[in-house]
Amino acid sequence: MNLVELVAAGLLVCGLFFYLAGTVGLLRFPDALSRLHALTKADNLGLMFVCLAAALLAGSLRAALLLLLVWLLALFAATVSAHLIAQVSLRSQGQALEPGDEGGAGGPADGESGK
Amino acid sequence: MNHPQIWMLLAAGLFGLGLYSLLIARHLLRQLIAIKIMGSAVFLILVVSAGLLDGRLDGIAQALVLTGIVIAVAAVAFALALVVALAEQTGAVSLEPEDDDDDR
Amino acid sequence: MTWALMMDVSLAIGLLFLAWQALIGGSLLRGIIMFIVFGMVLAVAWAWLGSPDLAMAEAAIGAGVTGALILVAYWRLKRVNAVEPADPSPLRSGVALVVAVLGTGLVAALGLASVAALEGEPVAGQLLNEALPETGIGNPITGVLIIFRSLDTLLEIAVVLAAYVAARAALGKRQVDLPTPSRDAPLMTALVTVIAPLAVLVAIYLLKAGGQIPGGAFQASALLAALGVMLVLAGRLESTLAVSLWVRLALIVGTLVFCLMGLGVMLFGLPLLAIPGTWAVYLIEAAMMVSIAITLVLLFAGSDGLKGVGR
Amino acid sequence: MIDHLLAAAIVFLLANLALGLWRIWRGPTTADRMLSALLFGATSVAVLILMAEWQAIPALRIVALLLVMLAAIITITYAGISRASGSSDQPGGQQR
Numbered sequence: 001m002n003l004v005e006l007v008a009a010g011l012l013v014c015g016l017f018f019y020l021a022g023t024v025g026l027l028r029f030p031d032a033l034s035r036l037h038a039l040t041k042a043d044n045l046g047l048m049f050v051c052l053a054a055a056l057l058a059g060s061l062r063a064a065l066l067l068l069l070v071w072l073l074a075l076f077a078a079t080v081s082a083h084l085i086a087q088v089s090l091r092s093q094g095q096a097l098e099p100g101d102e103g104g105a106g107g108p109a110d111g112e113s114g115k
Numbered sequence: 116m117n118h119p120q121i122w123m124l125l126a127a128g129l130f131g132l133g134l135y136s137l138l139i140a141r142h143l144l145r146q147l148i149a150i151k152i153m154g155s156a157v158f159l160i161l162v163v164s165a166g167l168l169d170g171r172l173d174g175i176a177q178a179l180v181l182t183g184i185v186i187a188v189a190a191v192a193f194a195l196a197l198v199v200a201l202a203e204q205t206g207a208v209s210l211e212p213e214d215d216d217d218d219r
Numbered sequence: 220m221t222w223a224l225m226m227d228v229s230l231a232i233g234l235l236f237l238a239w240q241a242l243i244g245g246s247l248l249r250g251i252i253m254f255i256v257f258g259m260v261l262a263v264a265w266a267w268l269g270s271p272d273l274a275m276a277e278a279a280i281g282a283g284v285t286g287a288l289i290l291v292a293y294w295r296l297k298r299v300n301a302v303e304p305a306d307p308s309p310l311r312s313g314v315a316l317v318v319a320v321l322g323t324g325l326v327a328a329l330g331l332a333s334v335a336a337l338e339g340e341p342v343a344g345q346l347l348n349e350a351l352p353e354t355g356i357g358n359p360i361t362g363v364l365i366i367f368r369s370l371d372t373l374l375e376i377a378v379v380l381a382a383y384v385a386a387r388a389a390l391g392k393r394q395v396d397l398p399t400p401s402r403d404a405p406l407m408t409a410l411v412t413v414i415a416p417l418a419v420l421v422a423i424y425l426l427k428a429g430g431q432i433p434g435g436a437f438q439a440s441a442l443l444a445a446l447g448v449m450l451v452l453a454g455r456l457e458s459t460l461a462v463s464l465w466v467r468l469a470l471i472v473g474t475l476v477f478c479l480m481g482l483g484v485m486l487f488g489l490p491l492l493a494i495p496g497t498w499a500v501y502l503i504e505a506a507m508m509v510s511i512a513i514t515l516v517l518l519f520a521g522s523d524g525l526k527g528v529g530r
Numbered sequence: 531m532i533d534h535l536l537a538a539a540i541v542f543l544l545a546n547l548a549l550g551l552w553r554i555w556r557g558p559t560t561a562d563r564m565l566s567a568l569l570f571g572a573t574s575v576a577v578l579i580l581m582a583e584w585q586a587i588p589a590l591r592i593v594a595l596l597l598v599m600l601a602a603i604i605t606i607t608y609a610g611i612s613r614a615s616g617s618s619d620q621p622g623g624q625q626r
Contacts (some may be wrong), residue, residue, distance in 0.1 A: 005532045009547060012539055015541075019542075019573065026569060032561045035553075037566055043572040050576045057532065061595050065623075066591050067579065069417075074575060076413055077602035080406040081568055084609035089561035090568045091612075117228045117336070122268070122332030123483050125231040129238050131323030136242035138315035144247060144293060149360065152238050155261060155327070162268065163259040164333040164345065172270050173344040174359030178368065181360060181437050182375045184276045185511060188285050189382035191519035196386035199395075202301040204516035209304035222537035229544045233551075240555065252554065255604055256570050260547075262597065263574050266581055270590035274578075275596055287607040288611050293535060294611040383596040398610040407606075414599060433589035440595060449603045516584045 008056040015049030018042045032089040044075050074103040123161045129156035141209040143198045147191065154187050230264045237274065251289050258282025266395035271433040273359050275425070280515075287448050288519055294398050309485055314500070355497045357431035364435065365500045369492045376473045383514045386521070391506030395461060397451060397522035412452050418446040426508055430497065436504035440511035451525070458522030466513065466524045473510030477503055536584040541576050564608050571601025 025038025051071045055064035117186035140146050158180045163177035202208050237260060239255035262278040265271075347359055347367070356362045364372045422439040429435030450456040480499055481492035494500060516525065547570060554566040575594045581589035 009535050012535060015576070016539055016542055019546050019576065022572075023546050023569070026550055026565065028552050031556055032559055032565065035562065036565055039569055039572075040536065043569065044296050047576055050556060050579055052581050054579045058537075058588075063588065063591065066595070070579070070591065070595050071597065073414070073417070074572065074598045076410060077573065077598055077605075078568065080410045081602060081605035084605055085561050085564050085568070088564070088612045089559065107609060119334045120331060121227045121231050123334055125234060127323050127327035127330055128235050129376060130326045131319045132235070132238050132242055135315050139319060140242070140310050141277045144289060144296070145242065145250060148250060149242055151254070152242065152257070155257075155281075156271075156304055160326070160330055160333075162273070162336070163271070166337040170237070172268060174347050175343050175363050175368075177270050177272055178360045178363035179371075181276055181364070182272055182371060184273070184280055184443070186378055187377055188280045188288075188515065189379040189518065190360035191285055192288055192515070193382040193386045193389070193524040196289055196518075196521065197252065199292055199295050200389045200391075201297075202296050203299050206299070207268055207304075208296055208301040209500055211304065214230060222534070222541065225541050226537070226544075229548075229603060233548065234542065236551070249554070249563060252560075252608075256567055259567075259570050259597065262593065263577055263581075266587075266590050266593055267577055268542050271587060271593055274593045278593060278600050286604055290604075290611055291565070292608050319540070351562060362576070370536055383534045399605075410602065414602065418599060421592070434592070442599070445596075445600060445603055449599075451607060452539070452603075452606050457580070495591075519551060 004056055004059070008053040011053035011056070012050045017048045018046030018049065022046065033086060036082055036086055036089070040078045044071075044078050047071055047074055073098065119163050119166075122159055124164070126159040129153070129159070133190040141169050141211060143201075145212065146171070147194055151187065151191065154183070159184055226267055230260070230267060233260055234264060236422055239490060248293065251286070251293060254289070255286035258286060272358075272435065275438040277432070278446045279438070280363050282439070284448055284515055285518065287452070291398065291519070295395075298396075311436050321431075326430035330470055354494075356500060358433065358435065360428050360433075361435045361504070363499065364437070365503055366494050369481070369494065369515040372507075373474070373477045373492070376477065376510060379511055379514050380470065380474060382519050387523070390521055392460065395458070395518060396460060396490050407453050411450065411455055413456075415446060415450065418442055422446075422508070422512075427501070428502065430500065432486055436507040437511070439504075440508040440515070443508065443512035444519075447512060447525075448519050451516065451520050455528055456516075456520075456525045457528050458520035459526050460522060460526045461524055463524045466517075468500070469513045470517070471510065473503075473507040476506035533584060536580050538595065540577050540580050541624050543580075544571050560608075560612065564605060567604060567608075568601060571597060571604075 019042070022039045022042030025042060026035050029035045029038055032077065048071055051067040055067045058067075130153050133151075133156065137146050137149040137153070140149060161180055161183075162172060162176045165173035167173070168178065185203045227245075234257065237253055237414040241250045241257055245253075258277060258281040261281060262274045265277055279426040347363065350367070351362050352360055353364055356366065422442045425434035425439040425442065426436060427434075429438065447456065451458065480494075480503060483491045484495055485491060487495070489495065494503075502524050517523070550566050550569040550573070553568050553569075554563045556562075578590045578594040578597065582588055582594070
């Protein structure tokens with residue numbers, strides 16, 4: 001195992017650690033907003049380390065740029081997604097906006113929290 | 116794909132699950148998802164049964180499945196249009212009468 | 220236990236679990252989300268099986284566009300307050316279980332038998348690999364789609380077009396509403412500004428690269444269709460009933476170019492649907508990409524046309 | 531050596547996904563389920579990137595790029611639906 005591979009391995013392990021942290025947050029945190037917070041941040045950091053490791057292993061500028069693009073896009077998409085999901089979550093925390101919307105559909109029962 | 120048997124068993128399992136759900140589900144959307152999953156099982160069988168050539172998947176099977184994926188989405192869109200039209204005109208999302216369950 | 224076996228087993232178990240969750244029990248919305256996740260994992264499975272082409276198509280169409288279609292249909296059904304059907308009777312479940320078990324057994328037996336029968340190299344694939352270098356196309360899948368099985372592909376885009384016509388007929392001449400509410404979300408504009416040009420760029424790259432490496436018209440159109448769906452949902456494209464000549468032309472250009480090319484070569488003494496050169500492959504692929512993408516977006520929007528919306 | 535590490539990392543990420551499944555299964559709100567779809571997007575991307583190195587198939591990087599866009603599209607659709615229908619969650623979907 002040469003030096004580059006060693007560095008890549010280290011980065012990879014870092015990345016996996018952040019993925020694990022994100023999942024632990026997803027499972028353990030008490031409400032949707034904190035879970036959102038844990039997941040979107042930790043996972044994107046993990047993805048950065050994974051991309052760095054893969055770019056080192058690939059060893060070509062072209063691949064590295066593509067991986068950079070993937071990471072930036074993921075970061076961006078996660079930002080917007082987190083924002084939208086937070087909006088949805090906040091809204092459903094308050095009162096139901098249009099009560100008429102629910103009952104008739106026969107209760108697809110999204111919130112079977114008792115399950 | 117070192118173990119094609121595993122993928123064949125997976126395809127059989129997906130097919131069986133889809134078939135079961137297709138038969139018992141009454142909501143048309145659920146039945147549609149069941150058909151889609153059965154379709155995925157068929158795609159898996161098609162690709163895996165074609166075998167490997169120099170360690171790569173058979174190009175012909177891949178091309179057929181690629182065609183199949185695109186046709187499947189068009190068919191799903193058409194089916195959804197029918198479901199929505201049905202619901203708007205009759206208020207039902209099932210093809211069966213509401214009252215008599217046990218007559219078939 | 221090797222890594223490869225572990226990958227096979229974990230992907231298989233994951234897919235079975237997701238399919239089970241998508242189909243049986245729970246609320247319908249949860250089932251739909253599980254089905255979308257199933258599509259994502261299936262894309263990873265295709266990648267693992269060694270087919271980037273199928274992984275691309277599955278990610279963009281199998282999970283993305285199909286998922287968005289089913290979610291929007293669910294929303295429309297909720298809006299018309301459709302009556303949800305009751306649970307099936309136990310008798311029926313029993314019969315279905317027997318049928319499903321028999322079906323599973325039959326498929327498993329056939330599948331395992333076909334794997335066991337795979338002794339030598341696949342003949343068709345062998346022939347394909349021998350014939351491919353003459354065509355100047357390096358990607359065997361593009362070769363099959365456009366050159367060797369061109370009639371299949373032609374009929375396939377005709378089927379997609381027919382599905383659009385049929386869906387329009389089913390919904391009638393009226394505006395179908397879409398959930399397009401996230402237009403004022405502050406970050407949405409930024410997302411669209413970044414993703415839209417990038418998606419077009421990647422689609423063109425896929426189209427061009429598809430001659431030699433994984434990629435091609437179907438994958439490119441899948442990506443463009445997914446982009447179109449996003450633009451509709453972000454409120455950047457609005458469905459309209461006004462018929463535009465350009466949209467109509469874009470709908471049929473794939474079929475049209477394919478047919479004209481297929482017939483035109485007969486004037487030069489070539490057989491029906493022969494491909495005169497690699498330029499023709501790229502021409503047909505480009506036309507197909509435009510047609511399939513616009514057809515899928517219009518199927519999603521349930522409309523006759525699309526118009527851009529200013530900010 | 532590095533091949534083994536890559537393979538182990540991929541299997542680890544898949545196991546990570548399996549844990550995330552629990553949250554979709556459990557809910558309790560639909561937002562949680564979408565959150566897990568986000569997790570699936572982020573993790574599958576990493577799996578594909580690592581697989582591109584392990585199996586030496588560079589095209590898988592493009593697949594990863596497509597998957598990133600796809601996850602964003604699904605979230606936008608979902609957010610649109612739950613917003614346009616007022617509340618997608620039943621009253622029971624409120625959290626503590």
